[in-house]
Amino acid sequence: MGAASLIVLIIAAIAFSGIAILISKFVLKPTTNKQKGEPYECGIPTQGKTWIQLNVGYYLFALIFLIFDVELVFLYPWAVVAKSAGWIALIEIVIFFFILFMGFLYAHKKGALKWM
């Protein structure tokens, strides 16, 4: 069906979720009370702000991920031609992985892969 299928899928997803939410809006009778809209934290009132600063570890992993993800995108076209290119493909990928692995070791040495 071609690229038109993407439009179909997006419309189908929006229609499906929209109709499901609309039906539930029509069916139920909403009630209100003072405590209903409070965040659910196991019955204990929320302390302080919610949008707090988080452990830097998450961001470090995100940064390393970025490097490796770009590498992965480079590997896709390589993988398609690897078999037909023969030995040169293997030699190139060994060099590529060697440089990448050096970076990985550096990140490891700096403690970026250690939690906390």
Added chain:
Amino acid sequence: MWSFSNISDNIHDWLSANFNATWTLIIEMVIAGTLVIGLFAMLGLILVIMERKVSAWMQIRLGPNRVGPKGMLQSMADTIKLMVKEGMTPNGADKIMFNLAPFVAMIVAMLLLAPIAFAENFQLWDLNIGVLYITAVSSIMVISILMAGWASNNKYSLLGAMRSGAQIVSYELSAGLSILAIIVLTGSLQVSEIIESQRNGWWLFKGHIPAIIAFVIFIIAVTAETNRAPFDLAEAESELTAGFHTEYSGMKFALFFLAEYVNVFIVCGLGATIFLGGWMPLHIGNWTGFNNAMDYIPSSLWFFGKTFFLIFVIMWFRWSFPRLRIDQLLNLEWKYLLPISMVNLLLVTLMAIMGWHF
């Protein structure tokens, strides 16, 4: 033969005989949309009941057995219950983001269906970078989770979303590398060509040990990517209530739930396509009689059988392994799976160049 591709061809011929090109396309789009929505709803219902029945079976109990024959209509009843629940927005929440997040999750789950080959020649869009498309689109999923967690104004949600973000992006790498191992052997990213290359045997068997390593890594990585136990840190019930969807209720919660199950189906479908030959029947060497017998089983049954087998394996994991801690989880990926899959990719390349595979 009575097959999906014949039916779709017949419909296409009939439509183009009776309408002009534009109307044919529009009617086909409507039919495709309806089918996809139907598939979505069916998948949700089936996978939820399957999950509960499998867990019951693993724990030697009965599971749901009241609604319908052997409790098979339980998920239908659950859907109706969720429909009459109020999908409320908490007071402090970022209202637009909070309500948009389930839509994003659904759109991503739906878009992933496009290149999946459900049966022989039965596929919405056989684009030439099908596998890359799936890996690219499935990583948008993390945005919907972060949106939901951030907008909820709840610390549990925020923590769950952050964990989930770190986890999904990490495991994407080894999933991608293990897929690449097979792409090296096939030399194509097109789903139909990958399946066609497995006509004389599935890659899991043809690729010797590297393919098996890649398959194991793939299954572990997709289990983590879809936030399933033992990697369900994002919604660890015992510590974070429900993780990123703590504040969601009613139909909005149901949409997240459905998107999650459809994602499980899609990654298992991708695994079945790449490693287990998609809709290709099981053929063994030159056992002609056996091969002919296997050919009689329709291709759609093969695809769904393999996919549901992989889903069963993932459900099996849930009851076999305890939940990991976040640092253990990241260690597993960065210190074990990623180096192993990189070395494995080199091995596969060597194998492909030397022609050691069948």
